Structures are given as structure tokens and as C-alpha cells.
Amino acid sequence: MLPPSSERAALVRRRELLAHALGRTPALVASSRPRPRNYAADQFPFRAASHFLYLFGLAAQDGLGFYDGQSWTLYLPEPGADDALWDGAVPGFAEVAERTGCPVRSRAELPAALGSVQATRTVATLPTPDAETCQDVEALLGRPVRYGKLQAVDEPLADALVALRLRHDDAAVSQLRKAAEVTTPSHLAGMRATRPGVLEAVVRAAMEAEFVARDVRPAYQPIVTVHGEVLHNLKYHHELREGDLLLADVGGESPGGFACDVTRTWPVTGRFSTTQRELYEVVLSAQKASIAKVRPGTRYRDVHLAAHQEMARGLVALGILRGDVEELVADGLTALMFPHGIGHLLGLDVHDMEDLGDRAGYAPGRTRSKEFGHRYLRLDRDLEPGMAVTIEPGFYRVPAILGDARLTAKAGDRLNRAVLERYSDVRGIRIEDDVLVTAEGNEVLTAAIPKEAADVEAVMARR
Amino acid sequence: MLPPSSERAALVRRRELLAHALGRTPALVASSRPRPRNYAADQFPFRAASHFLYLFGLAAQDGLGFYDGQSWTLYLPEPGADDALWDGAVPGFAEVAERTGCPVRSRAELPAALGSVQATRTVATLPTPDAETCQDVEALLGRPVRYGKLQAVDEPLADALVALRLRHDDAAVSQLRKAAEVTTPSHLAGMRATRPGVLEAVVRAAMEAEFVARDVRPAYQPIVTVHGEVLHNLKYHHELREGDLLLADVGGESPGGFACDVTRTWPVTGRFSTTQRELYEVVLSAQKASIAKVRPGTRYRDVHLAAHQEMARGLVALGILRGDVEELVADGLTALMFPHGIGHLLGLDVHDMEDLGDRAGYAPGRTRSKEFGHRYLRLDRDLEPGMAVTIEPGFYRVPAILGDARLTAKAGDRLNRAVLERYSDVRGIRIEDDVLVTAEGNEVLTAAIPKEAADVEAVMARR
The missing domain is CATH 3.40.350.10 (Creatinase/prolidase N-terminal domain)
Incomplete structure (x- = not known):
């Protein structure tokens, strides 16, 4: 107390x-x-x-x-x-x-x-x-x-x-580090508990137990799901099957109440399929491109757009999209598969100060976009040293979006559904880290949690 | 849903x-x-x-x-x-x-x-x-x-x-059975996770994980403590030491929302000391005497008093109390070490319908006693088939009670503090089961969870 x-x-x-x-x-x-x-x-x-x-x-x-x-x-x-x-x-x-x-x-x-x-x-x-x-x-x-x-x-x-x-003092940064420290063993335990035939709930249990055993708590209700395309999926009753990806958005809370917020996505078998690996690399590349932009003075919306641009490049390379990268982003084609914001403030609340509405997330004079894929962006400030943000791009095949004629009207033949169909063993991938803005650039607070595909596979190989 | x-x-x-x-x-x-x-x-x-x-x-x-x-x-x-x-x-x-x-x-x-x-x-x-x-x-x-x-x-x-x-229909009884079913592996996991040097939180984590893995939840905040003398102790930061008893009051909730409520107390080493075993047997004997009274027509207050009487007998046999059993109970000497009620209604709430105050627990015309040790009795109805109740006597050495001259004034030399002091490796023991009143008598819904000292030791020997 x-x-x-x-x-x-x-x-x-x-x-x-x-x-x-x-x-x-x-x-x-x-x-x-x-x-x-x-x-x-x-x-x-x-x-x-x-x-x-x-x-x-x-x-x-x-x-x-x-x-x-x-x-x-x-x-x-x-x-x-x-x-x-x-x-x-x-x-x-x-x-x-x-x-x-x-x-x-x-x-x-x-x-x-x-x-x-x-x-x-x-x-x-x-x-x-x-x-x-x-x-x-x-x-x-x-x-x-x-x-x-x-x-x-x-x-x-x-x-x-x-x-x-908005700008964390040393004591707050120390708490954010503690929250990250307890989250690392949770994700490792999740990867190790994953195997075909068990419920999502079994993996969740292994992940939460790492918090409880350290006498801390999850900072928010864990998402542990093979249906990552439902963004805040709080159901845990599906059985894991070979060929599924498991998405785990799970973060611990420090003893002082500060949050960690991390997502990893791993294959149930322990090995990504070729299609899964290709899309995983697209999301990871978008995440790294975003993180690279995090430094003092950058407008957070530009961090968000950097992820969309990098994702457009990757999806063009796979043949899922075709056309000019800037135009694909501007016309909302990446938003069809990445419909949420790149991240948010992080602190004592996992969406820090969301109790005050957009007063914390949006700088005076800035308001939320009304456009699909951008209206969920919870933060649009110029970054300053001491701010902590999440960077969490994702790729999702959401039937309700891809089947919505109004949302896909602008896509025309730039969205190649035949190619997309080849990636049917991917429903949702999200990769999320917590990033502290420093005077020099940034520091990834959650860097100890494996995210390179090979590193994830190596953890799972030791199950 | x-x-x-x-x-x-x-x-x-x-x-x-x-x-x-x-x-x-x-x-x-x-x-x-x-x-x-x-x-x-x-x-x-x-x-x-x-x-x-x-x-x-x-x-x-x-x-x-x-x-x-x-x-x-x-x-x-x-x-x-x-x-x-x-x-x-x-x-x-x-x-x-x-x-x-x-x-x-x-x-x-x-x-x-x-x-x-x-x-x-x-x-x-x-x-x-x-x-x-x-x-x-x-x-x-x-x-x-x-x-x-x-x-x-x-x-x-x-x-x-x-x-x-008040009287559970078949569907409710079926849910109570499911709640008991998920609670059994939780207590077994708790016994197996117990060892000197780990935090209480580690045992709690093992117990909760059994619920989470089955996609159900604890029916109430678990109590897992080496300080069982604090009745609703919700702290988990103590390290388990050889010679400690661990008290775990942990119950699961069925998918339909019905509660299980079980307490077991086990030794950190896996073996009760002689003094621990002696007091454990007193509490267990009181619990069995109470359960034996649970049948249609019995007034629940008499079930409560049966536990006090049996406990008085046991404590007299150990030399902690001396005097006439009925008088010891009437004068509140057992209440000094068993200060709470024998149990309560169980159903969709772990204290069923406590949101309605004593309207559920007390039959019309009956009100709570004002006496220490009896004013916490949450139920005083005549039992009927279909009712579910907990039976949970305990023995506690509470410094704030035993050091309170007003509370102990009546004890005189009937409380032998020198003998009590020999039992200093016991701070709190509680043994709790869930009991369904049947037409013939009763059924213990939580009978699968070991409570005989030898059975508890046998589970722990297989750690």
C-alpha cells in the first residue's frame, strides 16, 4: 500500500x-x-x-x-x-x-x-x-x-x-521499467505453454500466473486469441490448432500502478508457415519503421503514417496491394487491413489519461480524423523527451471490413483478393512495444521480449 | 455469454x-x-x-x-x-x-x-x-x-x-457442482506449489491458473496467506518459511456464475508439526461435528454452536481451555479463538444474496447476536432441502483479541496461556467445505478436496 x-x-x-x-x-x-x-x-x-x-x-x-x-x-x-x-x-x-x-x-x-x-x-x-x-x-x-x-x-x-x-519523471520511468520487467517472463511463458489442442485459456493462465506469482497484476484484461482479427477479443475458449497464429496482447502493472502494454503473435506449432512469415515480416518492418521515427519533435501522426507507408510497401511486394505507396495510404487501402491507430500514451493508465478524453492525447488545436483507419488514433502530439508511447501496427483480415462495399469502394483492382486469399492462415498479427522518448531519440522498454521470427521460434523450440 | x-x-x-x-x-x-x-x-x-x-x-x-x-x-x-x-x-x-x-x-x-x-x-x-x-x-x-x-x-x-x-433447483445444483469441480485442481495445485522460500503469491498463482486455464474465474479474491489469523487477508507478499502453515481460502465460479468456497490449511514443509497436527485435528473434528448436524429442520445457529462445543472439547483435551464445555461456549471462550460464524449461504454469490442484507440469511423474527464471536454469523435459518451452506470453523491466535482485556475478562484462569504458547507455530487454521442440504441429510459438494491431515501430506509428498 x-x-x-x-x-x-x-x-x-x-x-x-x-x-x-x-x-x-x-x-x-x-x-x-x-x-x-x-x-x-x-x-x-x-x-x-x-x-x-x-x-x-x-x-x-x-x-x-x-x-x-x-x-x-x-x-x-x-x-x-x-x-x-x-x-x-x-x-x-x-x-x-x-x-x-x-x-x-x-x-x-x-x-x-x-x-x-x-x-x-x-x-x-x-x-x-x-x-x-x-x-x-x-x-x-x-x-x-x-x-x-x-x-x-x-x-x-x-x-x-x-x-x-505527459512527460515521465525518473520515478515514473523506473516504474515503467518494472512493468516491462514483469511482462517479459509472461510472454516467454505464453510461448512455452502454446501447443495444439489446448484452449487459449491455458496460454492465458500461464501468462497471468507470471504476474500473480510476482505479486503484481495485469495492467488490463489480457487478449490471448487465435482470432486476432477481433481487436479487443476477450474470449479464451477456442482450442489452438496447427496452422493457427496466437495473438497475445498482455502487459503487467508495476507495484506503483504503471502499465506495460505488449503484443506478440506466434505460431501454435512453433514454426511460422511461409505465408505467416511473409506477413509477419511486413508487420515487423512497419513496426521498426515507426519506432525509428520516435524522437523529440516528431508529430505522432507521422509515426502512424510511417507504419502505413511501410506496410503498403510490404503488401505491394507480396502482391496483395498494387499501386503507388503514398496513394494507397491516402486512399485508405492499408487501413482496410490495419484499421486501428499505431499506438497511444502509456503511463499509469495503459491508455494514459484516457479518463480525460482526448485532452491528453491530442495537442490543443488537433482533433481526431473522421476517416476509417485513422479515427482510432488515440494520440497526436509532437513527441517530447519523457513521453512513453506504444508502437503497435497490425495486419488483420476482418470479414466485416473486407466485405463492406463502402469501405472497399476506393480499392478497385488495387486490392488483389486472389493473392490475399493465399494468406488465409493469417487472421490477425500485431506486434507492439513500449517506447520511451529520450533526448537522443528513443529507448524500447520492452526490447527483452523476443519479436524476430527466428527468436520466437527459438523460444518455442525449447518447449 | x-x-x-x-x-x-x-x-x-x-x-x-x-x-x-x-x-x-x-x-x-x-x-x-x-x-x-x-x-x-x-x-x-x-x-x-x-x-x-x-x-x-x-x-x-x-x-x-x-x-x-x-x-x-x-x-x-x-x-x-x-x-x-x-x-x-x-x-x-x-x-x-x-x-x-x-x-x-x-x-x-x-x-x-x-x-x-x-x-x-x-x-x-x-x-x-x-x-x-x-x-x-x-x-x-x-x-x-x-x-x-x-x-x-x-x-x-x-x-x-x-x-x-434460498433453495437451489436442479440447474443451480448442477452449477454448484461445476464450481466445486474446478476448485479441486486448484487446491491440489496449491499444495503442490508450496515450498519454503517462495512467496505466498507463487502459490496463489498456481491456484488461480487452474481456474483461468479452464476459462472460469475465482468466485472471490483468493486468500493465500501464512497469516491466517487475519481473516480476510488479501496480501500475498510473505515468503513461506519452514514451520509456517499456509491457509488458502480459494473457490472457483461455474460458467453460469455460481460460487464454490473452500478453505484448506497445509504445512509449508509438507508435514504438520505435532502441535500443528493437534490443533488441526481439533478444527477438523469441529467441522465434522457441524457437517453432521446439517439436515432439514436443523436451525443453522445450532450448527454454529455444535462447532463451538466440539472445539471446546478439543481445546480442553489439549489443556488450552479448562472447565465445562457448555459454559466455555456460553462465556465466549471458544469465540476468542474462533471469532467468526460457522458459515453462510452459498449460491450465485459466495455469501448468497448478501446484497439484500440479512433478509436472506436471517429468518423473519431472527436477528444477529450482539455477542463477540456470534455477531458475524451470516445465517440463521432452519435448513431446508436445496439450501447450500458453507461449514468453516477455524482456530486463530489473534493478538488483538487475546490481548484485549475486555474480551478476555470472562476467561480468568480457564484460558491457559502457557499451554497456548506451546502452539506458537499455529497462527490460523480454517477448514471449509460446501454442503448441500438434501432430503436425507446432506451432501458435501467439495468432498474431493483432501482435508484429512494424512491425505494432505500424501498430496504434498508427491510434489
């Missing part, structure tokens, strides 16, 4: 920077509470709200950080009489204050503290993921706080947090 | 029985939606609300079942344009209607259907575990629906559902 002592200075600094940005505007940041599964006492594992974790590093239930326009105070519930019997000892206020570098008071004192500030100023806040905490904060502030709906008065707080969280 | 065809008749019958109980009173039963973890799109695995699952067997998000005073209709959201790309195909309304035996309409039609009924009657409903769905239902019905707060108008619906769900 407590942040390590080594993070104290970073936590203090984050709160100082936020206070500086807010000036005299007061702000309340809530941690949230566990989400009930069936009933109040049967809960999902507790995950504190990311903004709260960013400022306090503390997985405290029902905690609230309050900036009164001058300084921060952390308000925590006092343990109930029977809590120790059922839940064990919790750190005392003094210990929490020591680790977070922030004074701690009883939550019961918060209404009075809020009251004296609210007499003259409106307190900014941000909705938490759970509606119960939103209702609590509503009651405390006496105004609506609805998840997904930012009020005008809250926008300065949202903007200040985005400005801070 | 769909219930198996074999359950259709049971689902139809449940809705008919509920309709019969409700008469002309209309009712709305909502399924709930996934709970956000960090932000709207990063969600915990979806679990439909239990009352909805009971009536429709369907893990449908944002579905609502409506009884208009004459018949049931299921209202489901229509898939969005891009849903198939991201989430895959979902069953059509016709297929859902076929499997559930209930007509299905678009959710968009629900307000009109509600409106015509609400003109003359108030629609009963029940809060769902997620506040978001409660807010939806509030908006639909135009009155407050708050989780944990039953309105007077909703009580007939709650009572009718309690009356139905």
Missing part, C-alpha cells in the same frame, strides 16, 4: 509542480474505493485512481488529497474497530506522512477544511473511475461530479495534470 | 415462479455493466448481477428483464456500428430468445413499455452492484435506486427472490 521511500522526493515534487500550476485554485483528488463484483463485500482487487496514485503513490481506499491553494493535505479514513481482525493492520497516519512527504489527517476533518476554502473559492476535482466515489465527492463539494464529464471549473486541474503526466 | 440449452426450462420456471409470487406487481431486474478499473475502457472482467443471472442465465451487459405484471421481456442494447471490429460478433436477439426462453426487444423500446405500466403501478427493482447501472435504473424509473438501500416498494421483489434462490 505504501510507496517506497525512494519515491518520496518525486511525489513531493509532483505535488509542488501541480500546486505551482494551480496557483491559488484549490483542488481535491480522490483515490476511489474497491468496485463491488456481486455485492458490497465481494470486490474486485482495489486499484486507486491514477491521478491520486501519481500524486501520493499510495493505494489507499477512500483517501482524498486536498490542495487548499497553499499546501497539500492527505485525508484518510480511520480504521474501524474490527478492521484489524478482518483485514490486518494498516500503516498509521505518521508512517503514511513519512513515506508520501505529505501531512495526513482524518477524513472526518475534511468537510471543515473544505468549508473554509469553499467560502471564497470553487474547488476543482476530477471524476474517479467508480461512481460511488464520484457520489462522495459530489456530496463533499455540493455540485455534480460525473464520471466522463469534466466540468468547466475542473479543466485547469485536468490541464495541469496532463502537462505533468 | 449464452446459457446452455439445457438450462432453458429452469430459467423459464424461475421466471414463472417469480411472476406468480409478484402477481400484478411489475418488476425490473438489471444485469449491470463492467466496472471501470482506471478509466471507462479499462474494465474489470464483466460479471452480471446475480438476480439477473438467476432469471436469464445470460452474461449480457446493460440488459434489463422487465415483468409487466403479466409476462417477462428481456431488453438488450443493440450492437454499435464498430462493436464487431473491436469486440467480435454477439448473439442475435433471436438466439438469445431461444436460449433464455424469453422474448427479446431492443433496450430503446424499454422506456415506452415502462411508461405504460408506470401510469398505474409502481415498478419494483433491486439495486445492482455498480452505481452506474443504479443511475440508469433511477433515470428509467424516476426514483432513487441506491446500492445497499432497498426501498419499501422493492421489498416484495426482494422477498420473492430470496424465497426462490
Whole structure:
């Protein structure tokens, strides 16, 4: 529950920077509470709200950080009489204050503290993921706080947090590295657990067990599927068959709550078929071309387009597409087989700060494209050192897209369906890494997870 | 997502029985939606609300079942344009209607259907575990629906559902058996993964992996701890040491959402020490004495007291307690080391229908004891065939209890602390099974999971 002592200075600094940005505007940041599964006492594992974790590093239930326009105070519930019997000892206020570098008071004192500030100023806040905490904060502030709906008065707080969280400090980068570290054994275990005749669920179990055994959790619901063409496929009931590719989009969470987000695609038999290998190399080449573009000053949309261009080149070489590369991309032909964005921000959330809509992902003045294949791009900022992004191109044969006359109208004979049909043992391939923008260029945080076809096969040969 | 065809008749019958109980009173039963973890799109695995699952067997998000005073209709959201790309195909309304035996309409039609009924009657409903769905239902019905707060108008619906769900039909019993079936390999894997030097988390990982690999989920957050004296200990970071006992309270959920709830306690070395074995046998003997009392007509509080009596006998035999068994129980001496209830109802919730407070667990006219050791008893009904209950006595050395002068005041020299101190290698032991009340007596649904000390040691010897 407590942040390590080594993070104290970073936590203090984050709160100082936020206070500086807010000036005299007061702000309340809530941690949230566990989400009930069936009933109040049967809960999902507790995950504190990311903004709260960013400022306090503390997985405290029902905690609230309050900036009164001058300084921060952390308000925590006092343990109930029977809590120790059922839940064990919790750190005392003094210990929490020591680790977070922030004074701690009883939550019961918060209404009075809020009251004296609210007499003259409106307190900014941000909705938490759970509606119960939103209702609590509503009651405390006496105004609506609805998840997904930012009020005008809250926008300065949202903007200040985005400005801070966009560029990771050293403590955050260290957490991102830890998240990557626990994800490597998960993917290796997945490759080793793969064999014809078992369920997708068996591979998922092997991958998740590597997180659980290290006392950390997946950062998001794992995708482990032979139907990679369904982009967020959360079903695990198919039996693996020879000739299938298995797509695994699985990432761990660091102890402090930072996410890793990695996809690998490997053959069930342990050996790519010729057709699988050809398309795998196209996607891998597109991924490398994108990563090569990641450096300070590059507009992220150009990283996205670089993947499309490289993919167009590869698909032309295979004969699946024909024509001019730039025109194929501009006319949306690559989007027919690569319909999602090249990636997104990564941090305390796997889509970092997506709770604030496109406020984090899109620079002021930029908005999402309306075009198919580009409207799912979640990020379009100029890259800066300290940003972390995913790079995750994919190739998918999606019947609903390829059979949609409106979407394929522009393709004409530039899409060679007869050639595409030869690649029928590929339904979905995605290759995804986490990339930190550095002053010099970039660093791939997830480089230890094999992605060259030969390296994947070598891991699987040792099963 | 769909219930198996074999359950259709049971689902139809449940809705008919509920309709019969409700008469002309209309009712709305909502399924709930996934709970956000960090932000709207990063969600915990979806679990439909239990009352909805009971009536429709369907893990449908944002579905609502409506009884208009004459018949049931299921209202489901229509898939969005891009849903198939991201989430895959979902069953059509016709297929859902076929499997559930209930007509299905678009959710968009629900307000009109509600409106015509609400003109003359108030629609009963029940809060769902997620506040978001409660807010939806509030908006639909135009009155407050708050989780944990039953309105007077909703009580007939709650009572009718309690009356139905208390006694499991054949389809429910079949689901309880499936939940037990997936829990057996989990406990065996836990015993086999146990060894000195690994984290509790490693054992937890092995146990959960058995669920995940079978494409089912834990029914509740697993407890896997060397500190069993913290009753709901959800920490997994301790290293297992020789001489520790490991307590594992871990149960799986059937595909239809029914829970299993099992606790076993085993020695890290694979061999109980003499002191551990002596106390283990006391708890086991208390558990068997309790189970022997489970039959139609027995008051559950007497099952609870039978465990206390048998435990008093055992602790007197060891010299930890001295005095008359009945008096030791009456004066709360056994409660000092067995402070929780003997068990609870089991069904679609691991504490079945706990969302309705004590309405399910306590027969009309009965209320919870205020006494320490008995106020946590979650069930006090006369047992009937078809009820499923847990039987889970425990022995714990809890410093906060044994060091509390008020709690131990009555003990005097009847608690021999010097003898108790000899058992310092026991912090917590609990042995829990799931028991179905049958016409003839009972059936232990979880009998396949070893609990005799020799059987546990035999499993661990084969590690």
C-alpha cells in the first residue's frame, strides 16, 4: 500500500509542480474505493485512481488529497474497530506522512477544511473511475461530479495534470521499467505453454500466473486469441490448432500502478508457415519503421503514417496491394487491413489519461480524423523527451471490413483478393512495444521480449 | 455469454415462479455493466448481477428483464456500428430468445413499455452492484435506486427472490457442482506449489491458473496467506518459511456464475508439526461435528454452536481451555479463538444474496447476536432441502483479541496461556467445505478436496 521511500522526493515534487500550476485554485483528488463484483463485500482487487496514485503513490481506499491553494493535505479514513481482525493492520497516519512527504489527517476533518476554502473559492476535482466515489465527492463539494464529464471549473486541474503526466519523471520511468520487467517472463511463458489442442485459456493462465506469482497484476484484461482479427477479443475458449497464429496482447502493472502494454503473435506449432512469415515480416518492418521515427519533435501522426507507408510497401511486394505507396495510404487501402491507430500514451493508465478524453492525447488545436483507419488514433502530439508511447501496427483480415462495399469502394483492382486469399492462415498479427522518448531519440522498454521470427521460434523450440 | 440449452426450462420456471409470487406487481431486474478499473475502457472482467443471472442465465451487459405484471421481456442494447471490429460478433436477439426462453426487444423500446405500466403501478427493482447501472435504473424509473438501500416498494421483489434462490433447483445444483469441480485442481495445485522460500503469491498463482486455464474465474479474491489469523487477508507478499502453515481460502465460479468456497490449511514443509497436527485435528473434528448436524429442520445457529462445543472439547483435551464445555461456549471462550460464524449461504454469490442484507440469511423474527464471536454469523435459518451452506470453523491466535482485556475478562484462569504458547507455530487454521442440504441429510459438494491431515501430506509428498 505504501510507496517506497525512494519515491518520496518525486511525489513531493509532483505535488509542488501541480500546486505551482494551480496557483491559488484549490483542488481535491480522490483515490476511489474497491468496485463491488456481486455485492458490497465481494470486490474486485482495489486499484486507486491514477491521478491520486501519481500524486501520493499510495493505494489507499477512500483517501482524498486536498490542495487548499497553499499546501497539500492527505485525508484518510480511520480504521474501524474490527478492521484489524478482518483485514490486518494498516500503516498509521505518521508512517503514511513519512513515506508520501505529505501531512495526513482524518477524513472526518475534511468537510471543515473544505468549508473554509469553499467560502471564497470553487474547488476543482476530477471524476474517479467508480461512481460511488464520484457520489462522495459530489456530496463533499455540493455540485455534480460525473464520471466522463469534466466540468468547466475542473479543466485547469485536468490541464495541469496532463502537462505533468505527459512527460515521465525518473520515478515514473523506473516504474515503467518494472512493468516491462514483469511482462517479459509472461510472454516467454505464453510461448512455452502454446501447443495444439489446448484452449487459449491455458496460454492465458500461464501468462497471468507470471504476474500473480510476482505479486503484481495485469495492467488490463489480457487478449490471448487465435482470432486476432477481433481487436479487443476477450474470449479464451477456442482450442489452438496447427496452422493457427496466437495473438497475445498482455502487459503487467508495476507495484506503483504503471502499465506495460505488449503484443506478440506466434505460431501454435512453433514454426511460422511461409505465408505467416511473409506477413509477419511486413508487420515487423512497419513496426521498426515507426519506432525509428520516435524522437523529440516528431508529430505522432507521422509515426502512424510511417507504419502505413511501410506496410503498403510490404503488401505491394507480396502482391496483395498494387499501386503507388503514398496513394494507397491516402486512399485508405492499408487501413482496410490495419484499421486501428499505431499506438497511444502509456503511463499509469495503459491508455494514459484516457479518463480525460482526448485532452491528453491530442495537442490543443488537433482533433481526431473522421476517416476509417485513422479515427482510432488515440494520440497526436509532437513527441517530447519523457513521453512513453506504444508502437503497435497490425495486419488483420476482418470479414466485416473486407466485405463492406463502402469501405472497399476506393480499392478497385488495387486490392488483389486472389493473392490475399493465399494468406488465409493469417487472421490477425500485431506486434507492439513500449517506447520511451529520450533526448537522443528513443529507448524500447520492452526490447527483452523476443519479436524476430527466428527468436520466437527459438523460444518455442525449447518447449 | 449464452446459457446452455439445457438450462432453458429452469430459467423459464424461475421466471414463472417469480411472476406468480409478484402477481400484478411489475418488476425490473438489471444485469449491470463492467466496472471501470482506471478509466471507462479499462474494465474489470464483466460479471452480471446475480438476480439477473438467476432469471436469464445470460452474461449480457446493460440488459434489463422487465415483468409487466403479466409476462417477462428481456431488453438488450443493440450492437454499435464498430462493436464487431473491436469486440467480435454477439448473439442475435433471436438466439438469445431461444436460449433464455424469453422474448427479446431492443433496450430503446424499454422506456415506452415502462411508461405504460408506470401510469398505474409502481415498478419494483433491486439495486445492482455498480452505481452506474443504479443511475440508469433511477433515470428509467424516476426514483432513487441506491446500492445497499432497498426501498419499501422493492421489498416484495426482494422477498420473492430470496424465497426462490434460498433453495437451489436442479440447474443451480448442477452449477454448484461445476464450481466445486474446478476448485479441486486448484487446491491440489496449491499444495503442490508450496515450498519454503517462495512467496505466498507463487502459490496463489498456481491456484488461480487452474481456474483461468479452464476459462472460469475465482468466485472471490483468493486468500493465500501464512497469516491466517487475519481473516480476510488479501496480501500475498510473505515468503513461506519452514514451520509456517499456509491457509488458502480459494473457490472457483461455474460458467453460469455460481460460487464454490473452500478453505484448506497445509504445512509449508509438507508435514504438520505435532502441535500443528493437534490443533488441526481439533478444527477438523469441529467441522465434522457441524457437517453432521446439517439436515432439514436443523436451525443453522445450532450448527454454529455444535462447532463451538466440539472445539471446546478439543481445546480442553489439549489443556488450552479448562472447565465445562457448555459454559466455555456460553462465556465466549471458544469465540476468542474462533471469532467468526460457522458459515453462510452459498449460491450465485459466495455469501448468497448478501446484497439484500440479512433478509436472506436471517429468518423473519431472527436477528444477529450482539455477542463477540456470534455477531458475524451470516445465517440463521432452519435448513431446508436445496439450501447450500458453507461449514468453516477455524482456530486463530489473534493478538488483538487475546490481548484485549475486555474480551478476555470472562476467561480468568480457564484460558491457559502457557499451554497456548506451546502452539506458537499455529497462527490460523480454517477448514471449509460446501454442503448441500438434501432430503436425507446432506451432501458435501467439495468432498474431493483432501482435508484429512494424512491425505494432505500424501498430496504434498508427491510434489
